[in-house]
Amino acid sequence: MxxxxxxxxxxxxxxxxxxxxxxxxxxxxxxxxxxxxxxxxxxxxxxxxxxxxxxxxxxxxxxxxxxxxxxxxxxxxxxxxxxxxxxxxxxxxxxxxxxxxxxxxxxxxxxxxxxxxxxxxxxxxxxxxxxxxxxxxxxxxxxxxxxxxxxxxxxxxxxxxxxxxxxxxxxxxxxxxxxxxxxxxxxxxxxxxxxxxxxxxxxxxxxxxxxxxxxxxANNGFFELQSEHLDALIKVISNLEAVDKIEVKDGKALVYLKAPLEAGELNQYLFHQNIVLTHLSKRKISLEEQFLKLTN
The missing domain is CATH 3.40.50.300 (P-loop containing nucleotide triphosphate hydrolases)
Known part of the structure; x- marks a missing residue:
């Protein structure tokens, strides 16, 4: 070219x-x-x-x-x-x-x-x-x-x-x-x-x-998760290799990924660990979020 x-x-x-x-x-x-x-x-x-x-x-x-x-x-x-x-x-x-x-x-x-x-x-x-x-x-x-x-x-x-x-x-x-x-x-x-x-x-x-x-x-994105037992949720999910970091905001756990992880796979894993989710949403990191991450 x-x-x-x-x-x-x-x-x-x-x-x-x-x-x-x-x-x-x-x-x-x-x-x-x-x-x-x-x-x-x-x-x-x-x-x-x-x-x-x-x-x-x-x-x-x-x-x-x-x-x-x-x-x-x-x-x-x-x-x-x-x-x-x-x-x-x-x-x-x-x-x-x-x-x-x-x-x-x-x-x-x-x-x-x-x-x-x-x-x-x-x-x-x-x-x-x-x-x-x-x-x-x-x-x-x-x-x-x-x-x-x-x-x-x-x-x-x-x-x-x-x-x-x-x-x-x-x-x-x-x-x-x-x-x-x-x-x-x-x-x-x-x-x-x-x-x-x-x-x-x-x-x-x-x-x-x-x-x-x-x-x-093209990023692996992040999950927004809620549970009545948020502390237990965070402790359990920290053990997953795909997880990069976890932030808590407005009562939700924002779980950022460093490797692919599907919502169904995560939900099933947490259920087997006796964690019941009241909210689960997977999002891509937007250009705005990427830009703010870089410039901050």
Missing amino acids: DTILSIKKLNKRYGKIHAVKDVSLEIQKGNVYGILGPNGSGKSTTLGIVLNVVNKTSGDFEWFEGKLSTHDALKKVGAIIERPNFYPYMTAEENLKLVCKIKNISFDKVIEKLELVGLLDRKDSKFKTFSLGMKQRLAIASALLNDPEILILDEPTNGLDPQGIRQIRDLIKIIANQGTTILLASHLLDEVEKVCTHVIVLRNGVSLYQGLVDEML
Whole structure:
């Protein structure tokens, strides 16, 4: 699989603040990557460095396996890292044609991209009349005019209403299905879980996890258990090899697993140990719980 972007031991300092600390990652063609982390975690700084708008302190990055200089490589990159900035009294089509002139791109793609982002019927409307979600979709159309190999988005749904969020997420899926690699930064767990194939978790500039979203969610889960004899339940269940740890919360035993264990198997075992359950529920550890576990 082709490597579009490779980052090795990247660092960025702002005085005493170490914004990015030894971050390494690889972006492979054809995937949707989410850089996930709270505000101030180093997501935007990392994107700014690879887009040549922020100077690195140390470390390396290369585009397209070093076959192109950064200047030439960025011609194959589409990016939105700030709020959409177009001329308010120009129409959507006029604004995109202006972008084409600046980037020396043919006008041929303007109508195609307006249709892709669902704004073809508003091509003659002035930018100032657009909602925030429409402005964001126009910005995505602008970033796609050169048919980039990778689209980079920084907090693409920030500030949007639920309908606008859904439209942007659906659009990201459509673009990805057409073969464009996507790298987006977000602090929204739901966003990463719904649109990304891979996730990189950052906290205070440090990479805590990298891998498939499905792998992060593919855990053995945990049981919620209740019994009139909770202490005896905990004592008995502690002897099971599949059990990793036990927590008590709101009168329930939360039994976290390190190996597969089925609910029926557990219930039968406890019954034979004279423990009768009044509540049994098996749950997967959500992306939110995994994220909080990592970042805490």
